[in-house]
Amino acid sequence: MPNRSPLAPGTGAAPPPAADASHGVAKLGVPLAAVAAVACVAQFMVVLDSSIVNVALPAMKAGLGLSASAQQWVVNGYLVAFGGLLLFAARAGDLFGRRRVFQIGLTVFSAASLAGGLAQDGWMLLAARVVQGAGAAALAPSSLSLITASHTEPGQRTRAMTWWGVAASSAGAAGIVIGGLLASVSWRWVMLVNVPISAGLLVASLTWLAPTATGQRRSRIDLPGALTVTLSAASLVYGVAAAPAAGWGAARVVAALAAGVLLLAAFVAVERRSGAPLVPLGIFSVANVRMGNVLTLCMGAVITAPLFFLSLYLQQALGQSAVRTGLSLLPMVAVISVGVLLSQKLIPVVGARRLVVIGGTVAAAGLVWVGQLPVRSDYLPHVLLPTVVVGAGTSVTMMPAIVASTAGIDPRDAGVASGLLNMCRQLGAALGLAVLATVAAGVTSHSGSGGTAAVVDGYRVAFYGLAVLALVTAALALRLKPAPDAPDAPAAPKPADAA
Structure with a gap:
């Protein structure tokens, strides 16, 4: 049955039952669409929470007396x-069962x-918020590995991963919209909205996902x-996140x-000597895994940073409310x-390969367009049209x-592969921002314009920098190795004619 769990008995090619239990795929008779839905909603919630609080910060400051640093x-x-x-939680899912780690993450x-x-x-x-981040670290790799471990047919996997990608890509931007609407009621709802969603996902995981077997580690x-x-990872993210306020030389x-x-x-030295490494270094022998993670690192910044700067521009330069922004x-x-x-x-x-090249080039053109922002803009030519091109x-x-980041991976290592992917995206977003x-x-402080005009000068340079990064992404994509039957693969050599 194409829309049922591939581990149902009688298929003739099913993995042993231990793989079902330990890798957290669908229960018998449960459509794979149910697994994909759980994974996508979880990923949406995790990415949403990285941006939803941004527009609620003024209300949080007023309600709890937060300092600028807080x-x-x-x-x-x-x-x-x-x-x-991320990587610790991802490997735990590989070893101890993805459903178990997923449910722990939901609870936390x-x-x-x-x-x-x-x-x-x-x-x-x-x-x-720190504990929330720990729970998100368990959820993010588990959500993708639920798909990669259960959707074994390539077409099914591509469709499920597409929806997972939609959830991940749209959640950051949607966080600004949802956060603005919730903050207009109370900043507390920005946090509390996760509770019913998590409860629903927990019930769904208990109902639809196979339990973890004991003794199968x-x-x-x-x-x-x-x-x-x-x-x-924590040190790098901390250093990068603290740099804008403290200064890179602090x-x-x-x-x-x-x-x-x-x-x-x-860590690399430890993994080379470990008999059971957290991250099997052989995973990087797949060229597209290496390049796919590099591309994800770059795109983490190209996708996240424009929304951040546009949100500041619309609220601070144009004086829009959080909801209108x-x-x-x-x-x-x-x-x-x-x-x-x-x-x-x-x-x-x-x-x-061609798609990433085209997409990166189009995004770069849109970012250059956004970089033309005036101090006082018209929405249609200066915001709507260029942001649509960037999107x-x-x-x-x-x-x-x-x-590319998950192709050619042993199903037992699906969790760590998705953990690497999520880590690259997070590090790219944090480093880029x-x-x-x-x-x-720096541009604002040295600008001779003064006031709002100086702030906008800084935003323009940021958008131009993102345009350069998008072009770098397009150039790096040329190093992706296409599948033999892909449209951008080199033609296979013809066999020599018989004598």
Whole structure:
């Protein structure tokens, strides 16, 4: 049955039952669409929470008396915990069952959301955001590996991953819209909205996903590897996130970044000697896995940073409300969602490599257009049209990168592959925002325009920098290796004629 779990008995080619239990695929008779729906909603919620609080920060400041530094860490606390624990949680899902790790993540995420929504002091909200990030780290890789482990037929997998890509790509932008609407009622709903969603996902996972069998663990988790990579990722994300406010030369920023690099080197050394590595280094022997993760790193910045700067521009330069800002960016969200869906059909026609090249080039053109923003703009020519072009370009690059990052992976390593993908996206977004925010601030401080005009000068340079990064992405895509039957693959040599 094409729309049922491929592990149903009687198919003749099913993996052993232990694989079903330990890898968290659908229960017998449950449509694979149900697994995909659970995965997509979870991923949407995780990415949504990285942006939904942005427009609610002024209300949080007023309600809890947050300082400027505390406001920054409402966002960064989530990102540090999320980025730091991703690979550890991903490997735990591979070893101990994806359903189990997925449900633990849901429970932690829901409890932290409830605590944050009921917070009576600033430290309570900050602590809740860090714990939320830990729950998100368990959910993000599990959501993708649920799809890659259960959808074994290529067409099914591509369709499911397309919808997962739609959820991931649209959630960041949708967070601004939803956050603005919820914040207009109360900032607490920005946190509390996750509770019913998490509860529904938990019920669905208990109903539709196969339970984890006991005694089926392949090996113990690689604790030295888990410790070094977790601390490395957390240090790098912390250093990058703190840089815009503290300055790249600040002692704590330099120390965090140096520690992150040294711990990363230690992690590689540990993995080379481990009998059961957290990340099998052989996974990087697949060329498209390497390049797919690099592309995802770049696109994390190209997709996330424009929304951040546009939100600031619309609210600070034009004086729009949070709700109106979200609605102004809604067309871009719609275009991204449609574009990701369209990319599923374009990949077999155009080819993944060509599609990323085209998408990156279109996105670069749109970003240059956005970079022409005046101090006082008209919505149609200065915001709507260029953001639609940017959305169209970025939307058709994500699916090829996702497919490339997970192709050729042993199903037992699907969790760590998706963990790498999510980590690259998070690091790309954090690094891109930090670097460009620093550049924009520097341009503003040295601008002779003064006031709002100086701030807009900084935003323009940031958009031009993103355009360059989009072109770099397009150039890197030329190194993707197409499948032998792909439209952009080189023609196979013809056999020599018989004598």
